Amino acid sequence: MTKNETMIRLKKGETIRLPIRRLGINGEGVGFYQKQVVFVDGAIPGEVVVARVESVERRFAKARLLRIRKRSPHRIQPPCPVYADCGGCQLQHIDYPMQLKLKKELVEEAFVRYTSLRELPIEETVGMDEPWQYRNKAQLPVQLRGKKVVMGMYSARSHRLVDMRECGVQHPETNRILETARKTVEEIGIPIYDEKKHTGVLRHLVARFGFRTGEAQLVLVCRTDELPQERELVERLVRRLPQVKSIVLNINPKRTSLVFGEKNRILWGKETVDERLNENVYALSATAFFQLNPIQTVKLYDLVKEAAELTGKETVIDAYCGVGTIGLWLADRAARIIGMDTIPSAVEDARCNAKRNGIDHAEYHIGQAEDLLPRWVKAGLRPDVVVVDPPRTGLGQPLIDMLREVRVPRLVYVSCNPSTLAKDCAQLLQGGYELERLVPVDMFPQTAHVETVCTLSATKER
Incomplete structure (x- = not known):
């Protein structure tokens, strides 16, 4: 048992007074009681709450909100009648400007925790004018x-x-x-x-x-x-x-x-x-992945295009391509687009989407980026730009190893999980990349999820 673990004194059923310091990755309030982390659903950073401990784990405890001693000025009445019961949203009790601020802080906290960076090139969260009725x-x-x-x-x-x-x-x-x-x-x-x-x-x-x-x-x-x-x-x-x-x-x-x-x-x-x-048309089959917020997707993909800095001469890798949305968004400024995905129907949709939009310099392959890209690089492929949009688990280790070895000029990482993004970036920063820009994007208002467009470039010297 470590020194920190011996400090855990909380017991199930105990009632505690707790200042809330920050927002957790799942939208809960996070406080510290006798140096122990305590998660409280429904609590907002800046509040002081009274909560009852419901479970005690090795490194943290979970507690249920009983009363609010000091109320946040950002607390509002959730408009959804089943918000307290439904697991779909986590932040309806927080006003929207504060939601955007807290999501930026989630990204900052992840990078402070997992990387050695203390000054981040991070921008304000890109929000919505109307943060309701956005899911397709x-x-x-x-x-x-x-x-x-x-x-x-x-x-x-x-x-x-x-x-x-x-x-x-x-x-x-x-x-x-x-x-x-x-x-x-x-x-x-x-x-x-x-x-x-x-x-x-x-x-x-x-x-x-x-x-x-x-x-x-x-x-x-x-x-x-x-x-x-x-x-x-x-x-x-x-x-x-x-x-x-x-x-x-x-x-x-x-x-x-x-x-x-x-x-x-x-x-x-x-x-x-x-x-x-915009002007691109996408055919979507029943199980194909497509961004759930089309209004914010346009902003997200424009940020990706801006980060890629394409001149029309580049070979672009669209890893985890889905139905080809990101690659086709970049196609008018690239010489060649190469995408891959593990879902055959998505790859077929991507091929059809390229054809329907008159794009003949995009090719799509079935397989894992972690398998295909290292193999292609070994065979001589040298991409100018790699765009990755992985699942919440982040990049597979073989792909990180390949990116560290090849050190592509520009790497654009679209992430739906600040923690795995920061962990992967920690390895990439040690492998010859520098972090140029972080832009949080609010793809899912009223929830704790935050998307981030992260731009990295290979340094001239290791």
């Missing part, structure tokens, strides 16, 4: 309660489904599509999946809406490839939802927390729906 996609689990089909979000850190018919951060059309689908499923009596027994059919309802095109897609995620009363269900949905251009059955037969399975079957309409970002 929702995927909601369904349950049967008596004869009623319930649809919603799981409560934070639980598997209790919170019944909800409308979400303030979703576009009104996704709310409308999902509620209409839920009612139709209930009317017809489609068998609902029972997680404990692994029986029934329908597991999730998923809706995607194109802000610019008005095209929508509805996905029914089912345990089986057979959908009872399929014809009647589809006929009613098509009649009631004229904006829906594609209805897809996704088959997920496994006991898993993952939403989608590996196989799709088109029930009606097109295989993909279209969305536009």
